[in-house]
Amino acid sequence: MPLIERGKLAELTKREEERYVADRPKSRALFERARGSLFRGVPMGWMTEWPGSFPVFVSEAQNARLKDVDGHIYVDLALGDSGSLTGHSPLPTADAIARQVYRGMTTMLPSEDAVWVGEELARRFGLPFWQIYTTATDADRFAIRFARMATGRDLVLVFDGCYHGSVDEALVTVKHGSAVAQHRKVIGALPNPASRVIQFNDVEALEKALAPGDVACVLAEPAMTNAGIIWPEPGYHEALRAITRKCGTLLILDETHSICAGAGGCTREWHLEPDFFTIGKSIAGGLPAAAMGLTREVSDRLTTPPRGIPGKHFGIGTGGTVAGTILQMAAIRATLGEVLTEAAFERMIAVATRLADGVTETISAHALPWHVNRLGCRAEYRFVSDRPRNGAEADAAFDDELDTLMHVYMANRGILLTPFHTMALISPQTTEEDVDLHNKVFGELVRELVEGAGG
Numbered sequence: 254m255p256l257i258e259r260g261k262l263a264e265l266t267k268r269e270e271e272r273y274v275a276d277r278p279k280s281r282a283l284f285e286r287a288r289g290s291l292f293r294g295v296p297m298g299w300m301t302e303w304p305g306s307f308p309v310f311v312s313e314a315q316n317a318r319l320k321d322v323d324g325h326i327y328v329d330l331a332l333g334d335s336g337s338l339t340g341h342s343p344l345p346t347a348d349a350i351a352r353q354v355y356r357g358m359t360t361m362l363p364s365e366d367a368v369w370v371g372e373e374l375a376r377r378f379g380l381p382f383w384q385i386y387t388t389a390t391d392a393d394r395f396a397i398r399f400a401r402m403a404t405g406r407d408l409v410l411v412f413d414g415c416y417h418g419s420v421d422e423a424l425v426t427v428k429h430g431s432a433v434a435q436h437r438k439v440i441g442a443l444p445n446p447a448s449r450v451i452q453f454n455d456v457e458a459l460e461k462a463l464a465p466g467d468v469a470c471v472l473a474e475p476a477m478t479n480a481g482i483i484w485p486e487p488g489y490h491e492a493l494r495a496i497t498r499k500c501g502t503l504l505i506l507d508e509t510h511s512i513c514a515g516a517g518g519c520t521r522e523w524h525l526e527p528d529f530f531t532i533g534k535s536i537a538g539g540l541p542a543a544a545m546g547l548t549r550e551v552s553d554r555l556t557t558p559p560r561g562i563p564g565k566h567f568g569i570g571t572g573g574t575v576a577g578t579i580l581q582m583a584a585i586r587a588t589l590g591e592v593l594t595e596a597a598f599e600r601m602i603a604v605a606t607r608l609a610d611g612v613t614e615t616i617s618a619h620a621l622p623w624h625v626n627r628l629g630c631r632a633e634y635r636f637v638s639d640r641p642r643n644g645a646e647a648d649a650a651f652d653d654e655l656d657t658l659m660h661v662y663m664a665n666r667g668i669l670l671t672p673f674h675t676m677a678l679i680s681p682q683t684t685e686e687d688v689d690l691h692n693k694v695f696g697e698l699v700r701e702l703v704e705g706a707g708g
């Protein structure tokens with residue numbers, strides 16, 4: 254099994270970094286200027302964390318392509334880390350937004366589209382009642398709030414390696430086997446999170462964590478996607494559901510990313526039965542929107558008189574004024590109705606399979622101790638031979654040096670991989686030619702690394 258020679262890796266990374274900088278004078282100049290007004294030179298901190306000395310500055314994005322200010326065109330396999338899983342500015346969504354923008358955007362009142370959206374979410378994901386929010390973080394945060402209201406308990410159980418946005422309770426990791434610690438990548442001190450954290454796929458740890466009967470909810474992705482893809486082992490979801498029910502703990506499944514498994518997410522694919530379902534990012538085609546579903550049983554436990562409780566506002570602590578807007582409703586309706594359809598997912602998954610197969614071929618041809626993992630239209634390669642089973646194994650499998658080289662090498666050849674991991678998302682607009690280009694570049698990079706050929 255060939256090992257990657259670190260000297261060669263460093264040499265290639267240096268060469269690619271130099272090329273990245275030299276080819277992007279306009280992005281570089283904008284970044285320098287932006288440092289005078291934007292904190293760290295970007296409107297959102299993530300943006301400095303793409304590999305490369307500075308982020309590319311976008312001039313436009315359309316379908317599965319993105320163009321930067323220096324005129325480079327990229328096959329975008331990052332797709333805003335799912336926010337543009339639809340492809341950029343899908344026409345039906347763009348048209349619906351354009352029509353609605355001239356007829357009102359925010360009203361604190363419902364529209365007819367809202368009814369269509371509620372019915373479609375119920376049909377797709379199986380839970381009968383829905384609320385609309387602006388971000389997935391919000392959907393998770395408010396699901397936790399409702400779970401606490403319904404159970405009268407405080408604690409939230411999450412899995413090591415999870416990411417659910419900036420929900421404090423989930424920015425934690427396992428310390429010395431079982432205690433909770435702030436996640437090592439989180440900047441700044443957090444208030445003591447009201448959390449317990451365990452490893453995914455560990456039924457015994459789950460039983461132990463829920464046994465005291467003080468956990469309001471488990472917040473989980475059906476398959477983890479933020480520390481690489483981590484699949485549930487056979488029987489794990491059955492155990493998770495049985496143990497949560499036995500302990501009176503509610504189950505929140507966050508399908509913000511795992512929607513990539515199919516039009517109904519893992520919940521429909523795998524016949525899961527969460528108490529709450531949350532999703533954000535892609536459902537309005539790139540416009541900020543998110544949704545939270547809840548079961549009839551939970552809804553009954555939360556039921557207030559039809560016009561609320563005298564002296565209390567239902568929205569306070571459980572929503573926002575720019576959530577559930579008529580603009581979001583128009584965008585979600587168009588996106589779910591015409592873009593993220595069953596037929597679109599079928600195509601997206603076939604194209605993702607082509608990408609994964611191509612990468613596997615290269616890995617096998619060079620007998621590399623690497624693997625590819627795919628969940629629907631999301632494919633990810635990791636630089637270890639076996640799929641990690643939990644967050645600890647996934648963390649140990651990170652290879653930041655290889656990861657950086659992959660991203661910069663790809664960017665220099667017109668491909669954007671998702672930052673923070675070597676992950677590719679396939680939109681309805683991503684073509685077989687796009688993934689063939691990716692697979693060709695991946696093959697060239699591996700050959701350079703292993704044999705010293707190419708360039």
Ligand SMILES: Cc1ncc(COP(=O)(O)O)c(C=O)c1O
Binds near residue numbers: 389390416419
């Ligand atoms: C599974 C999951 N849930 C929630 C979020 C939060 O999304 P947002 O940052 O749009 O609130 C993320 C973000 O990556 C996520 O991966």
